[in-house]
Amino acid sequence: MSSSSFFSSSMVIHVTFVLLVLQMGTSYAQLSTNFYSKTCPNLLSTVKSVVKSAVSKEKRMGASLLRLHFHDCFVNGCDGSILLDDTSSFKGEKTAGPNNNSVRGYNVIDDIKSKVEAACPGVVSCADITAIAARDSTVILGGPSWAVKLGRRDSKTASFNDANSGVLPPPISTFSNLVSRFQAVGLSTKDMVALSGSHTIGQARCVSFKGRIYGESNIDASFAKTRQRTCPNSSTSGDNNLAPLDFQTPTFFDNNYFKNLINQKGLLHSDQVLHNGGSTDSLVEKYSKDPKAFNSDFASAMIKMGDFRPLTGSNGEIRKECRKVN
Ligand code: HEM
Ligand SMILES: *[C@@H]1O[C@H](CO)[C@@H](O)[C@H](O)[C@H]1NC(C)=O
Ligand SMILES: *[C@@H]1O[C@H](CO)[C@@H](O)[C@H](O)[C@H]1NC(C)=O
Numbered sequence: 001m002s003s004s005s006f007f008s009s010s011m012v013i014h015v016t017f018v019l020l021v022l023q024m025g026t027s028y029a030q031l032s033t034n035f036y037s038k039t040c041p042n043l044l045s046t047v048k049s050v051v052k053s054a055v056s057k058e059k060r061m062g063a064s065l066l067r068l069h070f071h072d073c074f075v076n077g078c079d080g081s082i083l084l085d086d087t088s089s090f091k092g093e094k095t096a097g098p099n100n101n102s103v104r105g106y107n108v109i110d111d112i113k114s115k116v117e118a119a120c121p122g123v124v125s126c127a128d129i130t131a132i133a134a135r136d137s138t139v140i141l142g143g144p145s146w147a148v149k150l151g152r153r154d155s156k157t158a159s160f161n162d163a164n165s166g167v168l169p170p171p172i173s174t175f176s177n178l179v180s181r182f183q184a185v186g187l188s189t190k191d192m193v194a195l196s197g198s199h200t201i202g203q204a205r206c207v208s209f210k211g212r213i214y215g216e217s218n219i220d221a222s223f224a225k226t227r228q229r230t231c232p233n234s235s236t237s238g239d240n241n242l243a244p245l246d247f248q249t250p251t252f253f254d255n256n257y258f259k260n261l262i263n264q265k266g267l268l269h270s271d272q273v274l275h276n277g278g279s280t281d282s283l284v285e286k287y288s289k290d291p292k293a294f295n296s297d298f299a300s301a302m303i304k305m306g307d308f309r310p311l312t313g314s315n316g317e318i319r320k321e322c323r324k325v326n
Pocket of ligand 2: 095096100101
């Protein structure tokens with residue numbers, strides 16, 4: 001072997017090694033389902049028991065915890081940023097338009113975190129706890145299960161402006177805005193339709209669907225009338241009045257949401273646009289007839305959503321309390 005070819009092959013080995021180290025240390029670090037199996041073996045059972053007791057006290061909490069993970073992930077990745085209270089150095093996400101007086105479940109996350117810290121101090125991130133709680137909530141309310149990928153770390157900051165920037169689509173969104181907002185976080189139109197099936201559980205405030213029940217024509221007339229009874233058009237006094245997103249079984253994770261859309265009984269404008277004579281009508285119809293296909297696509301899409309821009313390796317931190325940075 002000539003000295004020059006020896007030199008170049010050792011260069012190759014060296015460069016490969018450096019790339020490998022970079023990959024392990026930072027941007028390419030992958031989440032894995034067994035991330036805490038050695039460092040916090042009772043994590044999953046601890047989370048599940050707290051979620052179970054919270055949901056048995058109030059079924060809606062299952063819906064709220066599922067949504068919490070979605071709103072965490074869509075704003076700068078699944079990094080627990082939504083859980084941070086405001087500080088003197090930043091205004092956080094909690095009072096941003098899509099979250100203020102709407103997102104719930106922070107106390108349940110705190111409760112889980114304190115039990116997890118007692119068993120495995122400084123090990124498990126708030127972002128991961130939120131992802132597991134979303135899965136457990138879905139299962140407890142009758143939906144599908146999936147293996148939650150773990151290893152996310154927590155952000156050291158949060159951004160009011162980023163949460164208000166439109167990355168979380170509003171309920172008055174057009175179909176094309178929904179498509180592009182999901183595309184921006186690596187989710188397909190199919191994922192978007194499947195994930196919207198989350199609206200088979202939980203509640204919405206009058207202010208979120210007022211425009212639809214008073215102003216739109218692609219809505220079942222008697223359904224609109226029923227919703228109007230507790231959601232006045234003229235004053236803002238009823239804006240916080242709640243209505244179920246799925247009028248049939250709002251505490252059960254099933255496929256009635258899709259059946260409702262076919263009958264023009266979607267509550268939000270952003271629900272009904274998924275079945276309004278466009279390209280996703282056929283998928284909505286499929287999910288309405290095939291709950292197994294819905295469950296399976298929903299689980300896959302939740303895993304995909306949970307993969308969006310996590311902090312890994314030495315980025316971020318493991319918060320001691322989910323509401324504040326260490
Ligand atoms: C497709 C775009 C989406 C829009 C425009 C949207 C919008 C909304 C709105 C406006 C509410 C009611 C909030 C309120 O009035 O206080 C709501 C509730 C809810 N959303 Fe979505 N959402 C979308 C996608 C999702 C996704 C992807 C998930 C979960 C993976 C989700 C889960 C939920 C749940 C479970 C509730 C009920 C929460 C509770 O009762 O506390 N949504 N959504
Ligand atoms: C959040 O809601 C509260 C209570 O309705 C309100 O006083 C406050 O102004 C809202 N915050 C923002 C930033 O809109
Ligand atoms: C509801 O209120 C909006 C905005 O104030 C108004 O434009 C609309 O005509 C009202 N619709 C009905 C049916 O009262």
